Amino acid sequence: MEEDYPAELSSGDNFVAGPLPDEPEETETVDVAAIERQARQELLRVEAELNQRWPETKIEPSLDRIKALVTVLGDPQKTYPVLHVAGTNGKGSTARMIDALLTRMGLRVGRYTSPHLQLVTERIALDGMPIPASRYVEIYRDIEPYVRMVDGAGGPPMSKFEVLTGMAFAAFADAPVEAAVVEVGLGGTWDATNVADGQVATITPIGIDHVEYLGSDITGIAGEKAGIIKPGSVAVLSEQEPEVQKVLLARAIEVDATVARAGSEFGVLQREIAVGGQLLKLQGLGGVYEEIFLPLHGLHQANNAALALASVEAFFGAGKDRQLVIDAVREAFAEVENPGRLERVRAAPAVLLDSAHNPHGARALAATIAEEFAFRRLAAVVGVMADKDARGILEALEPVVSDLVVTRNSSPRAMPLDELNDLAISVFGEDRVVAEPSLDAAVETAVALVEESEDPEEPLAGGGVLVTGSVVTAGEARTLFGKEPA
Numbered sequence: 001m002e003e004d005y006p007a008e009l010s011s012g013d014n015f016v017a018g019p020l021p022d023e024p025e026e027t028e029t030v031d032v033a034a035i036e037r038q039a040r041q042e043l044l045r046v047e048a049e050l051n052q053r054w055p056e057t058k059i060e061p062s063l064d065r066i067k068a069l070v071t072v073l074g075d076p077q078k079t080y081p082v083l084h085v086a087g088t089n090g091k092g093s094t095a096r097m098i099d100a101l102l103t104r105m106g107l108r109v110g111r112y113t114s115p116h117l118q119l120v121t122e123r124i125a126l127d128g129m130p131i132p133a134s135r136y137v138e139i140y141r142d143i144e145p146y147v148r149m150v151d152g153a154g155g156p157p158m159s160k161f162e163v164l165t166g167m168a169f170a171a172f173a174d175a176p177v178e179a180a181v182v183e184v185g186l187g188g189t190w191d192a193t194n195v196a197d198g199q200v201a202t203i204t205p206i207g208i209d210h211v212e213y214l215g216s217d218i219t220g221i222a223g224e225k226a227g228i229i230k231p232g233s234v235a236v237l238s239e240q241e242p243e244v245q246k247v248l249l250a251r252a253i254e255v256d257a258t259v260a261r262a263g264s265e266f267g268v269l270q271r272e273i274a275v276g277g278q279l280l281k282l283q284g285l286g287g288v289y290e291e292i293f294l295p296l297h298g299l300h301q302a303n304n305a306a307l308a309l310a311s312v313e314a315f316f317g318a319g320k321d322r323q324l325v326i327d328a329v330r331e332a333f334a335e336v337e338n339p340g341r342l343e344r345v346r347a348a349p350a351v352l353l354d355s356a357h358n359p360h361g362a363r364a365l366a367a368t369i370a371e372e373f374a375f376r377r378l379a380a381v382v383g384v385m386a387d388k389d390a391r392g393i394l395e396a397l398e399p400v401v402s403d404l405v406v407t408r409n410s411s412p413r414a415m416p417l418d419e420l421n422d423l424a425i426s427v428f429g430e431d432r433v434v435a436e437p438s439l440d441a442a443v444e445t446a447v448a449l450v451e452e453s454e455d456p457e458e459p460l461a462g463g464g465v466l467v468t469g470s471v472v473t474a475g476e477a478r479t480l481f482g483k484e485p486a
Contacts, residue, residue, distance in 0.1 A: 039134035054159035076173030087204025097308035104332035110172035117475035189227025207360040226251035234314040266310040286323035298368035359392030376462025379446035383473035407442035
């Protein structure tokens with residue numbers, strides 16, 4: 001399954017120059033666009049097959065199926081070190097930062113994240129980029145016979161997420177990568193990714209989400225997520241509620257893991273809002289890192305940066321008086337891209353996308369809007385999944401939003417428009433809420449609302465549109481504005 005790369009020519013190679021031909025040889029023109037279209041069609045066929053399986057929202061507390069798959073694949077997840085990332089919010093952002101840091105340190109890195117914004121290939125990244133559609137299809141076809149073997153062994157067939165996890169592990173082994181950054185899909189202990197034993201277990205802030213699967217007891221949720229902390233690993237913990245921290249530390253003691261805690265061993269020392277992001281001074285495990293420009297907004301992203309830095313330090317064994325190369329750290333953070341996280345996709349009026357999909361994420365989003373943006377009028381386009389705390393999301397956004405346009409995305413799990421509209425009116429009041437049946441119409445309405453101004457000479461001054469409420473909503477808005485998957 002290895003890809004073929006052209007061999008580089010060294011100065012020591014010997015060449016004999018022959019006479020030039022009278023006529024240049026004809027070369028076959030490769031229609032790259034046609035090849036990509038064909039690959040996308042095949043990708044759609046593969047996705048149709050995978051969508052016949054259990055969806056990612058349906059889980060069973062068992063690792064038997066994924067263990068059986070990786071066993072017949074030769075345990076690819078054991079052929080490279082893993083940095084495992086769990087938590088409620090910030091997992092994807094932190095994983096991207098860890099990836100950027102490891103890459104800048106000279107490693108070949110694989111990254112597995114979920115869900116995707118626009119295209120499923122985003123989930124499996126090599127060298128910081130999603131794998132091509134053709135490669136995704138190839139990996140699936142390679143492991144498909146083994147998946148069917150596991151399906152036929154009795155019990156429920158493999159879920160879609162389990163198959164995707166097996167694909168990622170196989171892709172990373174085949175590359176091969178020197179480190180894999182693996183984001184938990186849901187929970188921790190029983191998540192398919194937990195067949196990997198992370199050398200570093202990174203845990204972002206834990207809150208209440210996925211109540212139907214993880215329950216509403218935050219200590220129970222913490223216990224589930226603590227399952228990624230493995231014997232002899234380093235647990236790098238963000239700041240947590242005291243009862244959550246107690247559960248995480250108990251797990252670390254149980255498996256004899258080393259612990260690094262935000263606010264104690266590492267953290268954000270200083271933060272200044274800057275054009276296009278923020279300038280940070282971070283306390284790492286190996287010392288202080290100054291003048292770190294992060295092209296992302298919000299205190300939560302600064303905290304994610306500190307968490308990512310400490311995770312990479314732990315991976316390399318950094319400690320007192322042993323720092324990572326500061327210039328490499330600066331370069332890595334400066335180049336971080338995080339699509340769908342307060343991402344600007346239009347300038348006038350400003351249109352921002354954010355994938356906040358629970359109250360915890362919405363509160364962080366609202367705090368960032370209040371602190372770092374000076375909108376005269378902000379219209380929010382919100383589409384939420386039916387299984388989410390829509391009221392909690394709306395209540396978090398209400399103080400910073402002037403007008404609300406509720407809609408629904410294309411997911412069958414999207415909250416019905418009438419239901420979301422009723423909730424929105426109860427939070428915002430009828431005069432501030434508009435309902436639109438489609439996302440494109442909702443965005444058009446929101447833009448029209450912010451273009452209304454008392455000053456006809458500056459109709460767009462200070463106006464903004466925020467599209468949020470779901471990863472699917474943010475992803476579909478990205479496509480609407482012509483952004484490529486990243």
